[in-house]
Amino acid sequence: MGNLTVIMTDVEGKVHRIGNLDEGRNLMETAKANGVAGIYGDCGGGCACATCHVYVDEQWWAKVGEPDDIEGAMLDMVADVQRPNSRLGCQIRMRPELDGLSVTVAPSSAA
Amino acid sequence: MTTGTAAKPALTAEEARLLHEASLRDYDIQAHPHDYYRAMRKGDRVHFDERLGSWLVSRHEDILSVQADPITFSVNMGYHTQQARGMREEFQAILERDGGGYFPDAIMSDPPYHTRIRKLMENAFTAHRVKELEPRIREEVVDLLEKVADRGAADAVTEIAVPLTIRVIVEQLGLDHGMEAQISRWSQAVVAQISSMQSRETMLENAKLICDLQNYLIGKMKEREKAPREDMISDIVHARIAMDDGTTETLTFAEAVSLVRALMIAGNDTTATAIGNLFLLLATRPEVAATLDACVEDDRRLTRFVEELLRVEPPVRALSRMTSREAVLGGTTIPAHAHMLLVYGSANDQDEVFPDPRKFDMDRHNLGRHVSFGGGVHRCVGLSLARMEVKVMAREIARRMADIKLAIAPGDIRYVPTVATRTIEHLPITFTRRQG
Numbered sequence: 001m002g003n004l005t006v007i008m009t010d011v012e013g014k015v016h017r018i019g020n021l022d023e024g025r026n027l028m029e030t031a032k033a034n035g036v037a038g039i040y041g042d043c044g045g046g047c048a049c050a051t052c053h054v055y056v057d058e059q060w061w062a063k064v065g066e067p068d069d070i071e072g073a074m075l076d077m078v079a080d081v082q083r084p085n086s087r088l089g090c091q092i093r094m095r096p097e098l099d100g101l102s103v104t105v106a107p108s109s110a111a
Numbered sequence: 112m113t114t115g116t117a118a119k120p121a122l123t124a125e126e127a128r129l130l131h132e133a134s135l136r137d138y139d140i141q142a143h144p145h146d147y148y149r150a151m152r153k154g155d156r157v158h159f160d161e162r163l164g165s166w167l168v169s170r171h172e173d174i175l176s177v178q179a180d181p182i183t184f185s186v187n188m189g190y191h192t193q194q195a196r197g198m199r200e201e202f203q204a205i206l207e208r209d210g211g212g213y214f215p216d217a218i219m220s221d222p223p224y225h226t227r228i229r230k231l232m233e234n235a236f237t238a239h240r241v242k243e244l245e246p247r248i249r250e251e252v253v254d255l256l257e258k259v260a261d262r263g264a265a266d267a268v269t270e271i272a273v274p275l276t277i278r279v280i281v282e283q284l285g286l287d288h289g290m291e292a293q294i295s296r297w298s299q300a301v302v303a304q305i306s307s308m309q310s311r312e313t314m315l316e317n318a319k320l321i322c323d324l325q326n327y328l329i330g331k332m333k334e335r336e337k338a339p340r341e342d343m344i345s346d347i348v349h350a351r352i353a354m355d356d357g358t359t360e361t362l363t364f365a366e367a368v369s370l371v372r373a374l375m376i377a378g379n380d381t382t383a384t385a386i387g388n389l390f391l392l393l394a395t396r397p398e399v400a401a402t403l404d405a406c407v408e409d410d411r412r413l414t415r416f417v418e419e420l421l422r423v424e425p426p427v428r429a430l431s432r433m434t435s436r437e438a439v440l441g442g443t444t445i446p447a448h449a450h451m452l453l454v455y456g457s458a459n460d461q462d463e464v465f466p467d468p469r470k471f472d473m474d475r476h477n478l479g480r481h482v483s484f485g486g487g488v489h490r491c492v493g494l495s496l497a498r499m500e501v502k503v504m505a506r507e508i509a510r511r512m513a514d515i516k517l518a519i520a521p522g523d524i525r526y527v528p529t530v531a532t533r534t535i536e537h538l539p540i541t542f543t544r545r546q547g
Contacts, residue, residue, distance in 0.1 A: 042490040044233035048498075049490060050479050070238045073414045077479030109479045110486055111175060 004094045006030060007102040008054070011038030011111075023096065027089035027103065028052035038105040045090040047071055050078045052089035053106040060101050061085050064092060081107045119154060126150035134162035135429070135452070135530045136307065142526045144428070144533070145469070148457035157443035163307060163530065166443075166451040167429070171458035171482065173441040177451070178487030181222055183438050184451065186489055189431030190219035192450055194304045198314050202304070205315070210322030211329045214369040217362075222488060227352050228366070232374075232492045235343060241495040244279075248500055251278045252507045260511050260544050264518060267394075267538040271504075272386035276379035279500060284375060285342025286331065294375065297324035299527075301376045305431070306529030328371050344371055374493075380532070382497045384426035386504050387535040391524070392420065392471065393508070394515045394540050399471045407509040412473070417502045419473040422465065422481035428456045428533045430485060455482045456533065512542040 002022035008031055009015050018034050031039035031052065040051035047070055056064045064087060067075060071091050075082050086106065094101075122130070129150040133140050140147050151158045151169035158167045168174055177184045195202035206213040217228045234240075255275055259265035277291045277298075286294070300320035303309055309317065332348050339345040347367050351359040362370070392399040406412035429452040437447045445451065459481050460468045484491035491497070508515075517524075518539035527534040 040487070042486055042488070043494065044229065044492070046233055046237035046239075046495060048236075048238045048495045049484075051486075069410070070242060073411055074238070074479075076411060076415065077418060078477070080476035109477070111179070 002094070004096065004099045005101075006094065006098075007100070008034075008036050008039075009102075009104040010036045011105050011107060021094050023094055025094045027054060027092045027094075029090075030094075031089060031105070036105060038108050038111070039089060040108060040110045041090060042110060043090075047074055047088060047091055050074050050088060051108055051110045053078060053081070053108065054087055054089050054092075054103040055083055055106055056085045056087055056092075057102040057104065058085065060098070060103075063097055064101070067091065078106075078109050081109075122150065122154045126154060130154050130158065134160050135165075135167065135454075136160075136162050138526075138528055141428075141528065141530065141533065142524075144456060145460055148454065148460055151454075152457060152461060156441045157445065163452075164450060165307075165431075165530075166445055166449055167457075168440065168451055168453050169457040170441060171461045171464045171480075174453045174455070174458045174482055175486065176440060177432060177453055178482075178485065178489070181225070181488050183435055184432040185221050185435045186225075186430075186432060187220045188433035188435065188448070189450060190305070191215060192433055193307060193431045195309070195314055195318075196307050198309070198311060201311075202314060202318050205318040206322060206325065209319070210325040212325070212365060212368070214325070214365045214372070216373055217366040217369045218373050218492075225488060227354070228370070229488065229492065231347070231350050231352060231362075232370070235346065236493050236495055238495040241499050244283075244496070245499060245503060247282070248279060248503045249507065251275055252500075252503050256507055256511050263543060264539070264541045267390035267540050268383070268387045268535055269537060272383040272390070273379070275386065275504065276383040276500060279496070280375055280378040283343050283378070284371065285335070285340055285344050286375075290327075294379075296320060297327075298376050298380050300324070301372070302380050302527075302531070303529070305531045306527075308528045308530070324375075325368065325372065328375070329368060332367060332371060343374060347371055347374075377491075378493055378496065380534070381426040382500050384532055384534040385421060385424075385497065385501050387538055388424035388426065389420055389501060389505060389508075390515065390538055390540060391517075391535060392424065394517045394538075395521060396471065400515065402471065402473060403505060403509050406473070407506050413502055413506060414498070415473040415478060417498055417505060418478045418481070419471060419475065420501065420505075421483040421498075422459045422475075422478065423469070423471055424533070425455045425459055425481070425483035426532055426534070427483065427485075429454045429530055452530065453482075453485070455485070458482045511545055513545045515540055515542040 001020045004021040005019040007017050028041040042051045043049035075086050129147050156170045160167050203213040300317035303317050335345040335348045432451045434449045438445050462468050484494045518541050525536045
């Protein structure tokens with residue numbers, strides 16, 4: 001059991017503080033395991049469906065970083081709800097400098 | 112049947128006639144379905160197609176509801192009920208006698224069993240892994256297009272679309288080159304099992320082909336069991352499934368055969384259909400050809416082009432579910448153990464979701480809402496590979512071919528008779544070779 005924490009605000013406004021995360025765990029899997037509404041992860045973490053779309057809170061953006069081209073193309077499919085701080089949860093893996101990371105779940109294309 | 116309270120929009124006389132008389136079993140409806148889809152969406156959104164014996168789910172929001180509840184709406188029961196519909200016992204007996212066994216599709220199952228099987232397949236098809244395949248896919252695309260480029264004429268389906276997708280899956284699975292024509296026939300035989308259009312005679316012919324296919328795949332699997340290689344058959348034969356308690360399990364032989372078979376079929380027929388549709392649009396809609404020309408060297412834009420192609424002409428028209436209990440959907444009560452089809456082609460054509468839906472508009476802001484790949488836990492697992500094959504093909508067509516035109520009258524285009532896909536059988540085209 002790891003010692004990293006993420007704070008996720010789901011599509012219903014509920015705040016989930018999820019601790020004891022291992023390094024390497026991605027946000028999509030974490031959210032699904034903890035019942036975070038609005039995260040579906042249909043493609044299983046393959047960066048192929050945009051159903052784990054999150055907005056990264058501003059103070060964390062520099063540490064989380066920009067999406068790569070493949071992820072950027074997938075976010076482009078949900079341009080109606082895309083923002084400058086959009087990322088796919090499956091592509092954000094927990095690491096020590098992201099301890100305490102805070103994100104908000106975006107409206108899903110699957111609902 | 113419908114107990115919804117919202118007032119329904121008035122149907123035209125033609126829409127009322129279609130709802131009353133038409134069936135997705137009618138070839139003319141399969142080939143030209145959009146008016147029928149609209150009539151359902153307006154007048155009877157969850158429509159019982161009597162001649163088919165299935166409930167057709169026509170609206171986008173209802174399809175999302177079904178996809179979100181894979182326990183009430185069972186793929187396992189839906190898919191296997193539709194297989195060799197009406198002749199299932201005989202079909203199964205033939206495979207048991209001559210085909211090494213009857214192997215239910217392990218991926219066409221329900222959670223929690225499905226979750227474990229699915230995890231095995233997901234790692235092979237991430238967008239990042241598929242990106243690494245792009246150069247190899249491009250080589251195959253260029254080879255096929257160069258074979259016909261100077262001729263100025265080709266059958267875009269049988270000479271380009273089908274060979275490409277089969278070559279890709281032959282390489283990924285580690286099958287034998289030279290088997291492409293045979294694999295194409297086998298694939299069609301498997302896909303025909305969910306067509307709801309087979310006569311007993313065609314079922315018997317197809318069952319024999321499927322026996323040959325299974326015997327071939329089982330032979331390959333036995334080879335890889337002893338001597339693994341860098342291919343997906345080896346991966347599946349030697350796969351370990353992680354269990355919740357931390358232990359691992361292997362696949363049963365029946366599961367492994369069904370997964371190899373599923374990879375072979377799912378990976379080629381639908382993607383070939385998409386490429387056939389691409390050629391049809393380029394040949395018949397000049398604005399689509401101009402749109403492609405304008406975005407061909409911009410990868411992000413080209414990705415959008417492909418996604419709009421998949422929305423406007425979804426290869427898979429409809430896939431099955433079955434109610435595991437009585438359920439209410441869109442105001443309609445569906446009894447337990449009722450067969451359903453999620454009509455993706457209709458949902459993608461719904462103007463409240465995609466305004467002016469027949470227009471090819473790759474700048475739609477909500478492209479990701481199309482349901483051509485299904486959704487929920489059963490969303491197509493090979494979607495990145497399919498997108499990549501279509502994208503590379505679109506790019507190389509635009510670089511080589513101009514003035515693509517149909518070499519037959521549009522009315523002479525024939526579609527494969529099936530409720531499951533909308534697949535062009537042959538597409539003779541002419542074109543000029545682009546210089547430079």
